[in-house]
Amino acid sequence: MGMDKPRDNKFKKRRKFIAIIGGTLMLLLILCVLIFSDKSSKLNVSIDNVSIDIVKNDLFLDYIAVIGTVQPIKIINLDVTEGGKVEERYLDAGAKVKAGDIILGLSNDNLLLSISTNEADVSRAINDLKTMQFNLENQKRDNRTRLIDLHYDLLNLERRFSSFQVLLKDGHISQEDFNIAKENYERNKEQFEVLKVKSKQDSVFMIERLTAAEESVNRMQKNLGLIRKRVENLFIKAPVDGELASLNIEVGSVLSYGQRIGAINILSSYKLQVEIDEHYISRIQLNLKGKCTFSEKEYPAIIKKIYPEVREGRFYADMEFEKEVPVEIKIGQTSNVSLELGTPENKIIIPRGGFYQSTSGQWIYVADKSGTFAVKRNIRIGRQNPQFFEVIEGLKPGEKVITSGYENFGNVDKLILKEN
Numbered sequence: 001m002g003m004d005k006p007r008d009n010k011f012k013k014r015r016k017f018i019a020i021i022g023g024t025l026m027l028l029l030i031l032c033v034l035i036f037s038d039k040s041s042k043l044n045v046s047i048d049n050v051s052i053d054i055v056k057n058d059l060f061l062d063y064i065a066v067i068g069t070v071q072p073i074k075i076i077n078l079d080v081t082e083g084g085k086v087e088e089r090y091l092d093a094g095a096k097v098k099a100g101d102i103i104l105g106l107s108n109d110n111l112l113l114s115i116s117t118n119e120a121d122v123s124r125a126i127n128d129l130k131t132m133q134f135n136l137e138n139q140k141r142d143n144r145t146r147l148i149d150l151h152y153d154l155l156n157l158e159r160r161f162s163s164f165q166v167l168l169k170d171g172h173i174s175q176e177d178f179n180i181a182k183e184n185y186e187r188n189k190e191q192f193e194v195l196k197v198k199s200k201q202d203s204v205f206m207i208e209r210l211t212a213a214e215e216s217v218n219r220m221q222k223n224l225g226l227i228r229k230r231v232e233n234l235f236i237k238a239p240v241d242g243e244l245a246s247l248n249i250e251v252g253s254v255l256s257y258g259q260r261i262g263a264i265n266i267l268s269s270y271k272l273q274v275e276i277d278e279h280y281i282s283r284i285q286l287n288l289k290g291k292c293t294f295s296e297k298e299y300p301a302i303i304k305k306i307y308p309e310v311r312e313g314r315f316y317a318d319m320e321f322e323k324e325v326p327v328e329i330k331i332g333q334t335s336n337v338s339l340e341l342g343t344p345e346n347k348i349i350i351p352r353g354g355f356y357q358s359t360s361g362q363w364i365y366v367a368d369k370s371g372t373f374a375v376k377r378n379i380r381i382g383r384q385n386p387q388f389f390e391v392i393e394g395l396k397p398g399e400k401v402i403t404s405g406y407e408n409f410g411n412v413d414k415l416i417l418k419e420n
Contacts, residue, residue: 043412047419051404052367053351057397060349062342064280065386068272068292068301068319070333072265076240078247080259082233084108086251093247097238097264104236104249104261111234115227122220129213136206143199150192157185242266270329272301272319274337278310283341284317290339292319294326301337342383348395349388353403356381361389365415367400374402374415 084106091103164181167173238244247262255261272292276284288303305318319337355364361381365374379394395401402415409415 041412042414042416043409044416044418045409047371047417049404050402050415050417051353052400053353053403055348055350055391055395055397055399055401057346057348059344060347060383060388060390061340061344061385062383063290063338063340063385064276066274066276066337066339068274068335068337070329070331070335071271071273071318072242072245072267072331073269073271073320074266075245076242076264076266077260078103078236078239078262078264080236080255080257080261082106082108082111082230083256083259084111084234084254086249086253086255089247089249089251091244091247093244093262095244097242097244099238099240101238102235103238103244103247106234106236106255108234111227111230115224115231118220118224118227122217122224125213125217125220129210129217132206132210132213136203136210139202139206140199143195143202147192147195147199150188150195154185154188154192157181157188161185236261238264240264240266265331270321270325270331271304272321272335272337274317274319274339275314276317276339278313278315280341281308281310281315284315284339288340289322290319290337292335292337294329294333294335297326299324299326303339347382348391348397350391350395350401351388351403352384352386354405354407355403356389358406358409364395365402365406365409366395367402367417371400372417374417376413 085108086104087107088105089103090105091097091101097103161181161184164173164178168175168178242264245263245265249255249261274290284303284306286303286306290301290303291298292301293299300322301319302322303317304320307316307318309315350364361379363376363378366377367374377394380392382390382392384390
């Protein structure tokens with residue numbers, strides 16, 4: 001019995017050593033499981049409920065899709081140039097018009113009274129001018145007659161004075177008689193010179209008055225012509241050939257000067273007015289090209305005018321057809337327009353999809369080569385067009401990504417893809 005005790009102790013030590021080794025191994029196994037096991041959150045997803053697309057290195061077309069509305073190439077507004085009451089309406093909206101066609105007929109009693117008053121003023125001014133011309137002719141005739149009389153009197157007095165000089169030298173007349181003859185001659189000579197100067201001054205003065213009066217009459221007649229022309233403006237006419245786009249005026253309406261009553265569409269050609277999101281306002285420039293579709297045929301167009309004012313997050317631009325205009329195009333018709341923003345380049349691209357609404361393009365689920373699961377990966381999205389996103393970093397060509405919506409995935413790190 002005493003011989004078995006050492007053997008029992010040795011057996012107990014061996015069992016204790018085995019237990020320690022076993023416990024250590026178990027602990028190491030648990031640590032390995034904790035360290036190397038997949039701790040990411042997972043979600044089982046039917047592969048039939050997601051869209052999986054391949055990442056490609058392909059040509060990226062930098063364009064946006066917008067809606068264009070057909071408009072006439074030019075619109076001429078109709079404004080009232082002479083106020084009055086509408087007496088007659090000759091044409092309705094939508095009518096084709098030629099330049100000079102009467103659209104509305106107005107009446108204006110004040111204008112007619114003004115014309116009558118001005119006609120009376122012009123008539124009175126013309127009569128005054130004729131009277132002045134008559135008086136000038138009379139005055140010129142009277143002055144000429146007096147000058148002729150004084151001239152002949154002066155000749156007689158000059159001869160008398162010359163003869164008296166001889167008679168005085170011979171002693172046949174007295175000094176007094178000679179002095180009288182001399183004074184009469186000199187007085188008559190001075191009167192003749194004064195009358196010559198006065199006649200000339202009177203003539204210049206009357207001519208100046210007559211010229212001023214004639215200019216005044218001409219101005220009055222010109223003004224009368226302008227006022228009479230205003231009567232023509234009581235008939236509102238089409239300034240150009242085209243289509244009467246709008247005319248919301250009824251007979252009996254009173255129109256004021258400058259009031260806009262309608263417009264005329266120039267139908268020689270057409271343009272597209274496109275509506276663009278304000279996000280692209282810095283990238284839209286004149287001469288950008290695009291394509292629109294009418295009756296399943298593409299037509300190239302080019303931006304010719306930009307309206308920079310932003311309303312409710314949108315702004316507008318006018319595009320004109322570069323070559324032919326679509327047949328039977330109609331004002332108000334709409335078309336999808338592909339507006340080019342840059343030159344096509346080879347880029348890494350993925351198809352557009354619902355994932356963007358959930359991730360804002362910051363991450364995406366990338367499928368494993370086995371196709372059994374997909375994991376979340378951070379990416380960076382650049383430009384986009386209606387079909388593709390440009391991937392700046394995070395993906396490589398040939399990889400597969402889930403592009404459908406992530407609304408039902410929560411925020412799990414891994415999707416387990418299962419077949420139904």
